[in-house]
Every structure is written in C-alpha cells, then in structure tokens.
Amino acid sequence: MSDKPLLKIEHLKKYYEVPGKGELHAVDDISFEIMPYETLGLVGESGCGKSTVGNVLTRLQNATAGHAYFDGEDIVSANGTRLKEIRKKMQMVFQDPYSSLNPKKTVRSILEAPLRIHKLVGKDQMDKRVEELAEMVGLEKYVLDKFPHELDGGKRQMVGIARALSLNPKFIVCDEPVSALDVSVQATIINLLMDMQKKMGLTYLFVSHDLSVVRHISTRIAVMYLGQIVEMAPTDMIFENTMHPYTIALLSAVPKIEFANKVDRIVLKGDVPSPMNPKPGCRFAPRCWMACDKCKTITPELREVEEGHFVACPYWEEAQKKARERL
Ligand code: ADP
Ligand code: MG
Numbered sequence: 001m002s003d004k005p006l007l008k009i010e011h012l013k014k015y016y017e018v019p020g021k022g023e024l025h026a027v028d029d030i031s032f033e034i035m036p037y038e039t040l041g042l043v044g045e046s047g048c049g050k051s052t053v054g055n056v057l058t059r060l061q062n063a064t065a066g067h068a069y070f071d072g073e074d075i076v077s078a079n080g081t082r083l084k085e086i087r088k089k090m091q092m093v094f095q096d097p098y099s100s101l102n103p104k105k106t107v108r109s110i111l112e113a114p115l116r117i118h119k120l121v122g123k124d125q126m127d128k129r130v131e132e133l134a135e136m137v138g139l140e141k142y143v144l145d146k147f148p149h150e151l152d153g154g155k156r157q158m159v160g161i162a163r164a165l166s167l168n169p170k171f172i173v174c175d176e177p178v179s180a181l182d183v184s185v186q187a188t189i190i191n192l193l194m195d196m197q198k199k200m201g202l203t204y205l206f207v208s209h210d211l212s213v214v215r216h217i218s219t220r221i222a223v224m225y226l227g228q229i230v231e232m233a234p235t236d237m238i239f240e241n242t243m244h245p246y247t248i249a250l251l252s253a254v255p256k257i258e259f260a261n262k263v264d265r266i267v268l269k270g271d272v273p274s275p276m277n278p279k280p281g282c283r284f285a286p287r288c289w290m291a292c293d294k295c296k297t298i299t300p301e302l303r304e305v306e307e308g309h310f311v312a313c314p315y316w317e318e319a320q321k322k323a324r325e326r327l
Pocket of ligand 2: 051176
C-alpha cells in the first residue's frame with residue numbers, strides 16, 4: 001500500500017458573495033489528506049459545509065482559495081483536458097438518485113452516457129459493458145429497460161453507483177448516499193459500496209449527517225462545524241476518546257455508542273447558525289455547553305493531540321471530564 005495520500009487538501013476555502021448581506025463562508029480553510037483505499041467520513045449537522053467540500057473536490061464548484069491535490073495534480077486550478085482527465089477518475093454518488101438521474105432516459109441509456117461521452121467503449125461493446133456494470137452492482141438485466149421512476153429508492157441508488165463506477169474511477173464522493181432510503185435498504189447500499197471499494201481499489205469521501213452510518217463505513221472521520229474541521233481521527237479513536245465538545249454532543253445523542261453511555265445527553269440548542277461574515281473566536285462557542293470568555297475571542301487551531309487525532313479546542317480535556325461528570 002502506498003503511503004502517499006491520494007488527496008491532499010490544503011487551506012481550501014469556498015465563500016459565496018450574498019448580495020446585500022456579505023460573505024458566506026461555506027468552507028473556511030480546511031486541510032486534510034485521504035490515503036488510497038481509505039474511506040474518510042465527513043460528518044456534521046446540515047448546513048455545515050459537507051456537500052460544498054465534495055462539490056469543490058469534484059469540481060462541480062470552483063474553490064475560492066486553497067489547493068486540493070489529486071495524485072499530485074491540483075484540482076482547484078486544473079482546466080481543459082487536464083480537468084477532463086481528473087474528472088474521469090473522480091465520481092460522485094448523490095443523496096437523491098431520482099433528481100440526479102435523467103427521468104426521460106432508461107437505465108441503459110443512463111449507464112451508456114458516460115461511456116459514450118468519454119469514448120471508452122465502442123458501439124459493438126456497449127451492451128456488454130452496460131450489462132456488466134448492472135451485474136456488478138446487483139441489478140437484474142430487466143432493470144436496464146426501466147425508467148428511474150419505475151424503480152424503488154434502493155435500485156435507483158444502485159443505478160447511481162453503477163453510473164459512478166462506469167469510468168473506472170479511483171475516488172468517489174458519496175454525498176449522503178443512503179439518507180433518503182429506508183433503513184432496511186441502507187445496509188444493502190452501504191455493503192455494496194464497501195464491496196465495490198474492495199473489488200475496484202476505490203477511495204471514498206463519505207459525507208453524512210448520520211454518525212452510525214459513517215461509523216460503519218469509515219476508516220477515519222472528520223467532524224465539521226460551520227465550514228471548519230473541529231475533530232479528525234481514526235474511527236475507533238473518535239468514538240472511544242471523543243474530544244471536541246461538538247463531537248461529544250453529537251455522540252451523546254446516538255444511543256448504542258460507548259461514549260453516549262458514559263455521558264448524559266447533551267442537547268445542542270438551535271440549528272447551526274449561518275456562516276455569514278463569521279466573527280473571530282471559536283465558531284461553536286455560541287452553542288457550546290462549556291464555552292468560556294476566551295472562546296469568543298481566540299480562534300482555536302486544529303492540533304494533533306495524540307497520533308492521528310486532531311482537535312480544534314484547547315479545552316478538550318476539561319470537556320471530557322465535564323461530560324463524564326454529567327452522568
Ligand atoms: P451541508 O452539506 O453540510 O448540509 P452545504 O455544503 O450544503 O452544507 O452548505 C454549507 C453552507 O453554504 C450553508 O450555509 C448553505 O446555505 C451555503 N450554500 C450552499 N450553496 C450555496 C450557494 N450556491 N449560494 C450561497 N450559499 C450556499
Ligand atoms: Mg449536504
């Protein structure tokens with residue numbers, strides 16, 4: 001296994017100008033790496049910037065600043081044929097395959113499109129390749145002649161996955177791929193993604209607001225809050241030695257998690273505020289259950305406090321102690 005990261009993200013920013021209001025900091029200076037064959041889970045409440053990270057990495061959107069190297073090449077500044085080449089190697093699986101699949105096209109023609117556009121398969125080989133793709137993800141042959149609306153959510157997502165796999169990518173951003181599915185189907189899709197990862201040597205960025213889903217599939221987890229990463233660690237570490245007050249609060253709300261059993265449920269008040277014109281200080285401070293005056297002025301840095309475990313709160317030890325005392 002290579003010890004070089006497949007993706008190296010450096011000080012990545014995505015700001016939106018909102019007329020009359022100011023600058024919305026959707027992604028605000030994040031840096032991390034993704035190693036080949038790993039799954040990095042990206043979690044956080046709705047609106048904290050997870051999808052924007054995925055969109056910028058796959059160049060559905062342009063970054064405002066920073067770099068994102070894929071196999072050594074900067075995705076942020078690539079264009080023309082180089083961008084086209086990179087794009088082939090990076091695909092996306094969306095939350096709602098219904099809105100991302102053309103409703104007027106059959107599954108067969110949906111799966112043919114990328115192969116045709118990139119001229120990967122000749123006309124005579126097309127049927128064979130499309131049937132291969134369908135079989136790979138566990139879709140029966142008859143599904144190829146159906147339209148997306150004729151399929152249930154699980155099958156539609158299988159089509160979404162088959163389409164993402166059609167160009168033999170190296171890296172896939174899965175953006176809430178099971179959030180719209182029944183719980184009974186979620187496991188099927190997660191297992192399919194894990195199976196494909198093994199068979200095709202894929203690397204995933206797995207975006208979800210659901211910690212138990214992320215836990216199941218991820219090798220490492222990054223927790224986002226208002227455009228920034230507040231904690232990042234290998235999966236076991238983040239669940240066993242939870243450090244950031246935000247992560248502690250998120251985990252305390254999930255039953256069947258060790259840490260949740262050791263602490264009282266911490267209820268976060270209100271929704272994630274808007275990341276418009278952010279003030280200095282810790283972004284989580286206004287909702288933090290243990291913020292002090294300093295938190296409102298000093299911006300915490302993401303620091304490595306044990307091997308591979310990063311946290312952006314200087315008071316994490318106190319947070320752990322307090323959380324345990326609350327039981
Ligand atoms: P998440 O995926 O974590 O729910 P998003 O990445 O979708 O979060 O959004 C992050 C922030 O960026 C939110 O405050 C959202 O309202 C804002 N945002 C997303 N897209 C746009 C846009 N095109 N214009 C302005 N603001 C946007
Ligand atoms: Mg999202």
